[in-house]
Amino acid sequence: MNNPFKVAEIVDLIVRLFLIGLLLAWCFLLIRPFLGILLWGIILAIAIFPMFLWVKNRLGGRGKLAGVILTLLGVGVIIGPVSVIATIFVNNTQTFADNLASGSFAVPPPPEGVENWPVIGDRVEKIWTLASVNLASVLSQFQPQLEALAKNLLFLAANIGLVLLKFVLSIIIAGILVINAERLSSRIRQVFLRITPKQGQEFLQLATGTIRGVTRGIIGVSVLQSLLIGIGLLLGGIPFAGLLTLLCLVLAIIQIGPGLVVIPSIIFAWSTMGTLTALLFTIWMVPCTLVDNILKPILMSQGLPVPTIVILIGVLGGTLVHGILGLFIGPVVLSLGYELIVAWVNQDVKPMLNNTNSNQLNEE
Numbered sequence: 382m383n384n385p386f387k388v389a390e391i392v393d394l395i396v397r398l399f400l401i402g403l404l405l406a407w408c409f410l411l412i413r414p415f416l417g418i419l420l421w422g423i424i425l426a427i428a429i430f431p432m433f434l435w436v437k438n439r440l441g442g443r444g445k446l447a448g449v450i451l452t453l454l455g456v457g458v459i460i461g462p463v464s465v466i467a468t469i470f471v472n473n474t475q476t477f478a479d480n481l482a483s484g485s486f487a488v489p490p491p492p493e494g495v496e497n498w499p500v501i502g503d504r505v506e507k508i509w510t511l512a513s514v515n516l517a518s519v520l521s522q523f524q525p526q527l528e529a530l531a532k533n534l535l536f537l538a539a540n541i542g543l544v545l546l547k548f549v550l551s552i553i554i555a556g557i558l559v560i561n562a563e564r565l566s567s568r569i570r571q572v573f574l575r576i577t578p579k580q581g582q583e584f585l586q587l588a589t590g591t592i593r594g595v596t597r598g599i600i601g602v603s604v605l606q607s608l609l610i611g612i613g614l615l616l617g618g619i620p621f622a623g624l625l626t627l628l629c630l631v632l633a634i635i636q637i638g639p640g641l642v643v644i645p646s647i648i649f650a651w652s653t654m655g656t657l658t659a660l661l662f663t664i665w666m667v668p669c670t671l672v673d674n675i676l677k678p679i680l681m682s683q684g685l686p687v688p689t690i691v692i693l694i695g696v697l698g699g700t701l702v703h704g705i706l707g708l709f710i711g712p713v714v715l716s717l718g719y720e721l722i723v724a725w726v727n728q729d730v731k732p733m734l735n736n737t738n739s740n741q742l743n744e745e
Contacts, residue, residue, distance in 0.1 A: 422554025428596035433559040452556030591713045598680035602673045603633035609669040617662045643670045687716045
């Protein structure tokens with residue numbers, strides 16, 4: 382016969398677990414809209430913490446002031462160049478629209494050799510020639526395509542603006558986290574030790590090391606990539622080469638990529654330069670745009686006990702599953718899983734090896 386007291390205890394346990402689960406699920410729903418921003422803030426805080434300590438020591442141990450300085454510096458790096466570029470873009474667009482409305486805008490005739498371009502040369506030469514004579518006629522022919530392009534550009538601008546806003550909020554959160562780093566670090570260490578008492582400290586170091594390695598790879602590769610693209614822009618005589626190089630750096634750091642600058646530059650080169658010059662410019666710019674896919678995994682895995690292939694799979698898989706944020710989450714999760722499996726295998730193998738060695742000694 383069932384004991385009524387045990388049944389009551391089981392019911393109480395089920396009710397408590399249900400209420401706790403309900404509370405946790407409710408909390409998750411409340412923070413879910415801000416989860417991406419919060420994770421970015423944690424990642425940035427871990428990445429800039431060594432710099433925070435350096436600035437704090439230079440300021441005589443004033444941690445709050447160091448955190449505020451780094452936060453303002455980070456926000457300035459993101460907002461400053463983007464604001465300048467956006468202002469120039471808006472002014473140029475307004476000037477173009479005014480000239481187009483007044484009829485003073487003129488398209489120069491196509492240079493010689495355009496008709497010799499493979500596949501598209503003849504069509505481009507006809508459209509370009511017509512545009513140099515009667516621009517309104519060309520615009521009316523491509524009105525549906527131009528309207529679709531305008532909508533896509535507006536959607537892209539809105540997305541970029543949203544990404545930049547999230548980054549600014551993440552930088553502010555990162556500044557708050559580094560100011561309170563000591564207390565938060567103790568709490569996080571307790572969580573890791575509760576999850577796995579034996580490897581908790583090692584897993585915490587691995588997670589922070591992986592995030593810093595990924596960040597180091599991103600920033601280092603972004604600087605190198607922007608430098609190479611800037612050299613190409615300068616040698617190619619592209620207008621506003623310095624400003625475009627700075628924009629490439631910002632786009633590379635926030636993981637949008639410099640393609641938004643490189644592709645229009647290549648189109649401009651093919652429309653204004655000779656065929657050989659434009660071809661050489663394209664041959665230089667395309668590898669510079671793709672070089673981060675090779676260099677990032679190599680730099681990210683430096684100093685980590687995890688094989689490079691694990692970091693590479695984590696970066697690629699995380700990006701495919703979680704987008705830009707997965708660039709950091711993927712290698713961290715996969716590295717922790719790899720180390721957990723290695724620890725489990727070694728823990729099972731050692732007793733077996735000891736037993737085998739003892740049996741061999743007994744037989745001898």
